[in-house]
Amino acid sequence: MSGPSTYLPQNRFMKWLEARLPIMGLVHSSFIVYPVPRNLNYWWTFGGILAFMLAVQIVTGIVLVMHYTPHVDHAFNSVESIMRDVNYGWLLRYLHANGASMFFLAVYIHIFRGMYYGSYKEPREVLWILGVIIYLLMMATGFMGYVLPWGQMSFWAATVITNLFSAIPIVGETIVTWLWGGFAVGNPTLQRFFSLHYLLPFVIAGVVVLHIWALHVVGQNNPTGVEPKTEKDTVPFTPHATVKDAFFMAVFVILYAWFVFYIPNYLGHPDNYIPANPAVTPAHIVPEWYYLPFYAILRSIPNKLLGVVALFSSILLLAFLPWLDTSRVRSANYRPLYRQFFWIFVAVCIGLGYLGSRPAEGGYVIASRILTAWYFIHLLIVLPLLGFLETPKPLPNSISESVLKGGKVAAMLALVAGGLWLAMPQSASAQEHAPSPPRQKWSFAGPFGTFDRAQVQRGFRVYREVCQSCHSLSLLSFRNLGEQGGPGFSGPQVEAIAAEYKVKDGPNDQGEMFERPGRPADRFPPPFPNDNAARTANGGALPPDMSVLAKARGYERGFPWFVFDIFTQYQELGPDYIVAVLNGYEDAPKDFALPPNSNYNKYFPGHAIGMPKPLSDGQVDYTDGSPKTVEQYSKDVAAFLAWAAEPHLEERKRIGFQVMIFLICLAGLLYFTKTKVWAEVHAH
Amino acid sequence: MSSAEPTRRDFLYIATGAVAAIGGAAALIPLIAQMNPDASTLAAGAPIEVDLAPIAAGQAIKVFWRGKPIYISHRTEQEIKAAQTVNVASLPDPQPDSARVKEGHDQWLVVIGICTHLGCIPIAHQGPYDGFFCPCHGSVYDTSGRIRQGPAPANLPLPPYAFVSDTKIRIG
Numbered sequence: 001m002s003g004p005s006t007y008l009p010q011n012r013f014m015k016w017l018e019a020r021l022p023i024m025g026l027v028h029s030s031f032i033v034y035p036v037p038r039n040l041n042y043w044w045t046f047g048g049i050l051a052f053m054l055a056v057q058i059v060t061g062i063v064l065v066m067h068y069t070p071h072v073d074h075a076f077n078s079v080e081s082i083m084r085d086v087n088y089g090w091l092l093r094y095l096h097a098n099g100a101s102m103f104f105l106a107v108y109i110h111i112f113r114g115m116y117y118g119s120y121k122e123p124r125e126v127l128w129i130l131g132v133i134i135y136l137l138m139m140a141t142g143f144m145g146y147v148l149p150w151g152q153m154s155f156w157a158a159t160v161i162t163n164l165f166s167a168i169p170i171v172g173e174t175i176v177t178w179l180w181g182g183f184a185v186g187n188p189t190l191q192r193f194f195s196l197h198y199l200l201p202f203v204i205a206g207v208v209v210l211h212i213w214a215l216h217v218v219g220q221n222n223p224t225g226v227e228p229k230t231e232k233d234t235v236p237f238t239p240h241a242t243v244k245d246a247f248f249m250a251v252f253v254i255l256y257a258w259f260v261f262y263i264p265n266y267l268g269h270p271d272n273y274i275p276a277n278p279a280v281t282p283a284h285i286v287p288e289w290y291y292l293p294f295y296a297i298l299r300s301i302p303n304k305l306l307g308v309v310a311l312f313s314s315i316l317l318l319a320f321l322p323w324l325d326t327s328r329v330r331s332a333n334y335r336p337l338y339r340q341f342f343w344i345f346v347a348v349c350i351g352l353g354y355l356g357s358r359p360a361e362g363g364y365v366i367a368s369r370i371l372t373a374w375y376f377i378h379l380l381i382v383l384p385l386l387g388f389l390e391t392p393k394p395l396p397n398s399i400s401e402s403v404l405k406g407g408k409v410a411a412m413l414a415l416v417a418g419g420l421w422l423a424m425p426q427s428a429s430a431q432e433h434a435p436s437p438p439r440q441k442w443s444f445a446g447p448f449g450t451f452d453r454a455q456v457q458r459g460f461r462v463y464r465e466v467c468q469s470c471h472s473l474s475l476l477s478f479r480n481l482g483e484q485g486g487p488g489f490s491g492p493q494v495e496a497i498a499a500e501y502k503v504k505d506g507p508n509d510q511g512e513m514f515e516r517p518g519r520p521a522d523r524f525p526p527p528f529p530n531d532n533a534a535r536t537a538n539g540g541a542l543p544p545d546m547s548v549l550a551k552a553r554g555y556e557r558g559f560p561w562f563v564f565d566i567f568t569q570y571q572e573l574g575p576d577y578i579v580a581v582l583n584g585y586e587d588a589p590k591d592f593a594l595p596p597n598s599n600y601n602k603y604f605p606g607h608a609i610g611m612p613k614p615l616s617d618g619q620v621d622y623t624d625g626s627p628k629t630v631e632q633y634s635k636d637v638a639a640f641l642a643w644a645a646e647p648h649l650e651e652r653k654r655i656g657f658q659v660m661i662f663l664i665c666l667a668g669l670l671y672f673t674k675t676k677v678w679a680e681v682h683a684h
Numbered sequence: 685m686s687s688a689e690p691t692r693r694d695f696l697y698i699a700t701g702a703v704a705a706i707g708g709a710a711a712l713i714p715l716i717a718q719m720n721p722d723a724s725t726l727a728a729g730a731p732i733e734v735d736l737a738p739i740a741a742g743q744a745i746k747v748f749w750r751g752k753p754i755y756i757s758h759r760t761e762q763e764i765k766a767a768q769t770v771n772v773a774s775l776p777d778p779q780p781d782s783a784r785v786k787e788g789h790d791q792w793l794v795v796i797g798i799c800t801h802l803g804c805i806p807i808a809h810q811g812p813y814d815g816f817f818c819p820c821h822g823s824v825y826d827t828s829g830r831i832r833q834g835p836a837p838a839n840l841p842l843p844p845y846a847f848v849s850d851t852k853i854r855i856g
Binding site: 059063066067081084085086087088089091092246477479483519520521662663665666669670672673676 | 693696697699700703704706707710713714715717718719720722723724725727728730
């Protein structure tokens with residue numbers, strides 16, 4: 001903003017306030033009359049989208065903290081309690097987790113927009129550097145947030161990333177111990193990450209204020225890269241940019257809602273539904289998708305310290321972009337050679353992202369090294385040289401002139417597709433060499449899916465008669481059996497089922513623990529008092545708790561299937577895997593060395609499963625006429641486990657439908673409002 | 685275009701604003717609802733059953749229900765008589781003893797042990813009436829849990845309860 005405010009309050013109270021704290025004048029000059037280039041395209045909405053997503057993350061985060069416990073013994077269960085018991089807890093959690101992904105998707109598009117249009121060039125260098133600082137803070141915040149649920153990936157990501165600092169010579173180990181607060185990642189680590197995860201978003205908000213301030217001093221860049229010269233080149237921010245941004249934000253929220261309500265676990269990793277186990281490393285540790293390119297860069301350098309240096313410098317180099325790029329011309333619209341290198345750079349980033357999800361073996365390593373090399377070559381060699389070697393196209397004299405001549409911005413559709421692809425869940429689940437499970441038909445699949453009550457009740461019966469003797473279901477309470485959207489037992493039935501179980505209670509007045517019949521409020525009691533007893537009874541193998549098993553299992557989908565899955569809403573990888581394993585017991589092939597105490601299973605990763613075949617035909621006496629076959633039992637118990645893992649599935653999809661209809665109506669109304677508002681501008 | 689009459693453009697703006705406002709209000713609902721007691725808290729507040737058999741005459745026990753202390757007092761003949769033979773109109777919070785016990789079960793007094801003054805837990809079998817005495821500010825309750833002296837304005841409240849059998853009550 002430049003010059004004195006043009007805000008003239010009419011009513012007495014506003015005059016009084018304005019004389020003491022000119023906040024309304026600030027809002028007026030910054031967001032109402034503030035001149036904005038008239039030719040901005042929708043790539044310019046992402047700044048506003050980012051501010052919106054920051055607010056969403058802060059609000060959902062504060063509300064989640066009301067229910068979360070930052071202690072290693074309680075963190076995982078407190079998150080599950082949010083998902084199951086807290087009113088709309090499932091919605092708040094999914095909004096926050098998917099909101100982080102949306103936040104990063106928007107920031108990458110925002111950054112690439114800046115790189116394409118030269119928005120980092122003079123006089124916007126400080127604006128750009130503030131942006132790099134915000135990005136670094138976002139990465140730290142996202143990393144620490146991911147640790148909080150204390151799943152397997154949370155724990156091991158914390159271990160790997162904190163261990164990066166051990167690469168620092170002399171003081172590295174000391175720094176790592178200092179970060180951990182112990183000899184390994186543990187409770188002190190979790191608690192301090194919680195504190196900092198709550199703090200950093202407010203630091204981000206502060207830097208965002210500086211970022212917007214720096215922007216308003218120099219004004220927006222625009223697709224031509226030619227600064228506004230006259231009033232004809234700009235329009236007032238309100239209503240023009242306001243309503244255009246509101247429209248595109250609604251479209252963005254439609255994408256966000258698609259993930260939250262229909263494929264909320266698509267961008268996550270199934271292993272994070274397994275509670276953290278310091279003794280077992282997952283077969284493939286991968287970070288969330290938004291860190292994958294940097295993960296690939298880190299792993300491609302064979303030297304520990306240089307790998308860490310490459311990782312950090314790949315981000316820090318961005319801060320020097322205003323000086324690395326020597327061209328006088330801002331916008332790639334007028335730099336035909338740079339434009340090609342830009343798209344190559346985008347492809348390289350997406351490629352690095354894909355490679356970050358692959359195991360660090362064979363051809364993947366070679367490809368990572370090539371792409372990493374190109375990443376640095378682009379920034380350190382191509383950009384400086386291009387400024388001298390390239391002959392840019394002639395620039396328009398002004399923004400108005402370019403608009404009147406119909407100069408259109410090159411469609412950056414590939415950017416969107418690339419951005420979406422970057423958002424792919426590059427989950428490398430430990431499914432090496434095991435075939436993909438066949439797809440089953442599930443009544444709860446798809447946008448209008450619901451659980452088949454009879455099937456879930458049969459599945460519960462299979463659990464009780466077969467699985468329960470070894471597998472606990474500790475996160476479920478008997479009362480869940482009577483809730484909407486599940487097996488739907490009546491109140492008296494739930495009480496009767498609960499009373500069949502013996503639950504530990506006490507101590508009584510004599511100081512002794514005792515057993516009593518279960519009540520609806522009780523959780524399902526575990527079959528063994530502790531893990532060691534469970535192992536002893538099962539040949540050394542620990543039967544996993546099954547409360548979230550259907551979400552803790554998945555399998556490698558491969559390209560292009562994982563792209564189609566976004567549109568088909570395929571979320572039932574866990575149940576498909578469970579059915580496959582239960583039906584997958586076979587005789588081991590002759591050349592397969594089966595370890596002792598194992599059984600050969602076609603679909604189990606590594607093929608050697610500790611559990612002997614649990615189901616046989618006729619084992620459970622169904623009374624509703626369903627076939628008493630292993631195939632039927634396995635589908636029913638998988639459906640039961642799918643409900644146990646996601647008891648609010650039906651409500652989620654139902655509310656999702658209402659939200660999508662609402663958002664489509666809102667986006668439509670905003671589009672027509674935007675057209676009306678811009679009609680006069682477009683006419684001249 | 686005259687600005688005196690509403691135009692199609694105005695209708696569009698009003699409609700958009702209204703839809704946006706509805707969306708904003710709807711978005712607030714989960715944020716406010718999440719602070720209400722969650723399902724496990726509600727389940728933990730379900731009714732409890734208490735066995736009265738171990739409680740001897742003249743004895744009072746304290747159980748917790750919904751986070752509140754509840755006195756279950758097995759009253760002696762003396763205590764019952766003292767509670768019943770009182771001029772109800774003279775009480776600060778007039779209530780006959782019969783309204784504070786279940787019919788046929790005079791010997792059982794079940795009250796929430798929270799002083800109606802500022803919330804301390806009164807001590808059973810204390811004070812001039814051998815009822816309850818609150819040490820915080822000296823409120824005195826009788827053997828029916830009714831306020832007699834002191835700053836408390838009301839009698840000790842009764843929880844919802846019922847006799848499942850002669851020796852068992854369900855509170856809640």
